[in-house]
Amino acid sequence: MNVYDVLEERGFIEQVSDGEAVQRMLSRPSTCYIGFDPTSDSFHIGSLVPIMALTHMQRHGHKVIVLIGGGTAMIGDPSGRTELRKLMTMKRIEANAEGLKRQLEHFIDFEDDMAVMLNNADWLMPLNFIEFLRDIGRHFSVNRMLAAESYRQRMESGLSFIEFNYMLLQSYDFLHLYRDKGCTLQMGGNDQWGNILAGADLIRRAEGGEAEALTFPLLITSTGTKMGKSEKGAVWLDPDRTTPYDYYQYWINTDDRDVGRFLSLFTLLPMDEVRRLSALEGAELREAKETLAYEATRLNHGGEEAEKARNAARALFSGGMGGDSSIPTMEMKRDRFRGGISAFELFADTGLAKSKGEARRLIKQGGAYLNGERVESFEDLVTLEHMDEKGTILLRAGKKKYIRIIAVD
RNA sequence: GGGGAGGUUCCCGAGUGGUCAAAGGGAACAGACUGUAAAUCUGUCGGCGAAGCCUUCGGAGGUUCGAAUCCUCCCCUCCCCA
Numbered sequence: 001m002n003v004y005d006v007l008e009e010r011g012f013i014e015q016v017s018d019g020e021a022v023q024r025m026l027s028r029p030s031t032c033y034i035g036f037d038p039t040s041d042s043f044h045i046g047s048l049v050p051i052m053a054l055t056h057m058q059r060h061g062h063k064v065i066v067l068i069g070g071g072t073a074m075i076g077d078p079s080g081r082t083e084l085r086k087l088m089t090m091k092r093i094e095a096n097a098e099g100l101k102r103q104l105e106h107f108i109d110f111e112d113d114m115a116v117m118l119n120n121a122d123w124l125m126p127l128n129f130i131e132f133l134r135d136i137g138r139h140f141s142v143n144r145m146l147a148a149e150s151y152r153q154r155m156e157s158g159l160s161f162i163e164f165n166y167m168l169l170q171s172y173d174f175l176h177l178y179r180d181k182g183c184t185l186q187m188g189g190n191d192q193w194g195n196i197l198a199g200a201d202l203i204r205r206a207e208g209g210e211a212e213a214l215t216f217p218l219l220i221t222s223t224g225t226k227m228g229k230s231e232k233g234a235v236w237l238d239p240d241r242t243t244p245y246d247y248y249q250y251w252i253n254t255d256d257r258d259v260g261r262f263l264s265l266f267t268l269l270p271m272d273e274v275r276r277l278s279a280l281e282g283a284e285l286r287e288a289k290e291t292l293a294y295e296a297t298r299l300n301h302g303g304e305e306a307e308k309a310r311n312a313a314r315a316l317f318s319g320g321m322g323g324d325s326s327i328p329t330m331e332m333k334r335d336r337f338r339g340g341i342s343a344f345e346l347f348a349d350t351g352l353a354k355s356k357g358e359a360r361r362l363i364k365q366g367g368a369y370l371n372g373e374r375v376e377s378f379e380d381l382v383t384l385e386h387m388d389e390k391g392t393i394l395l396r397a398g399k400k401k402y403i404r405i406i407a408v409d
Numbered sequence: 410g411g412g413g414a415g416g417u418u419c420c421c422g423a424g425u426g427g428u429c430a431a432a433g434g435g436a437a438c439a440g441a442c443u444g445u446a447a448a449u450c451u452g453u454c455g456g457c458g459a460a461g462c463c464u465u466c467g468g469a470g471g472u473u474c475g476a477a478u479c480c481u482c483c484c485c486u487c488c489c490c491a
Contacts, residue, residue, distance in 0.1 A: 252446095255446055256444095256447065257446085283444040285444080289444095317445055356456085358438085358454085364439090366439075367438080368439095397438090399445065
């Protein structure tokens with residue numbers, strides 16, 4: 001089966017320059033690329049669609065290039081944004097690229113050049129302005145650029161000249177990779193459509209070559225929010241920023257309507273299985289969500305972490321104490337409990353409530369639990385008595401947020 | 410460079426000397442209902458707290474018994490003209 005069909009079946013394709021041409025191209029080993037911003041040293045879930053797309057490409061024998069936009073990050077892409085991005089230092093960018101690569105290695109194999117990571121700063125930085133204008137700039141029509149959706153939006157609020165040039169630089173990336181690596185397909189989020197097409201055009205004009213564009217749908221959840229945000233903020237792939245437990249929780253809280261879509265996009269389960277799971281209804285759909293959460297966590301954090309997250313979740317949400325250590329745990333001095341500590345202070349200190357006022361409110365509204373029992377008054381004292389033999393206390397805020405406290409000397 | 414409009418609590422957005430911790434909406438949080446879903450209803454939504462106190466309306470000063478609201482300077486954004 002051609003990857004193109006796989007991508008299409010699994011819902012990765014929003015737009016393609018020429019479906020038949022891409023299908024033809026992918027019937028033999030090809031090279032494709034996706035650009036990523038090195039604005040952080042970790043991806044978050046929002047980047048998972050392109051990452052999964054690369055995973056599929058590689059598994060079908062295509063060479064993938066991960067392009068780090070070190071050069072373009074120094075300019076800022078206006079696409080889909082309302083503000084100019086902040087500029088970054090080269091050093092910062094390189095450090096970030098390292099972090100991103102480590103995460104990609106869970107999905108993509110960089111051995112034997114089957115995948116490479118490149119930084120466009122390598123060819124953008126040495127560019128000579130006059131030469132660039134003469135060789136590249138001449139192929140671009142300002143009229144056409146202004147018609148692009150991404151620029152049109154920014155025309156309302158103001159568009160700086162450097163941002164305006166982003167399209168040229170990204171097009172030049174594609175041209176460079178075409179010449180240097182034989183790359184003939186660029187993929188990206190649908191907000192990149194204009195830029196990607198411009199690059200394919202440039203290749204045709206400058207080289208007479210054939211190159212294609214493919215974009216992914218920009219995911220919004222069925223509740224209308226942007227993908228990848230939880231109450232704690234963005235959901236990161238980095239376990240230090242988002243623990244495997246929280247990562248798992250994010251997926252299991254998926255809206256019913258998104259389960260099928262997410263299973264096909266974010267797991268590698270066969271489509272037959274995906275269809276079976278998403279056909280489940282009512283409470284049974286939880287099985288599908290559990291599979292989604294488990295598989296997605298396994299891809300990013302490995303089987304062992306996924307297993308732990310699943311066990312912890314099962315234990316906690318079936319009403320038990322969840323002795324497993326993979327639920328968020330926090331150490332506190334045993335001494336603090338000797339004289340007793342007010343419940344509201346404890347909730348504030350653990351971060352389950354952002355301030356003491358919020359902790360009071362939480363308790364007053366009946367949303368605070370200590371070892372599974374509702375806390376009645378915010379002045380209630382929590383003491384050594386509340387600990388189990390291992391010296392732990394389980395706190396819960398609302399329905400889903402748990403923290404386990406373990407006493408240390 | 411000239412002219413105009415504007416910067417309010419997470420976001421949008423009222424408020425033009427005291428009744429303002431600041432309307433309304435959204436987001437978010439909690440409760441009820443549920444399936445760790447959605448929808449709905451109720452409540453909460455600056456900090457510390459018993460009352461009450463403290464900090465906030467781009468920044469810095471000033472006027473006043475009293476300022477988000479008036480004055481001065483500065484910073485930033487947008488629009489029109491060049």
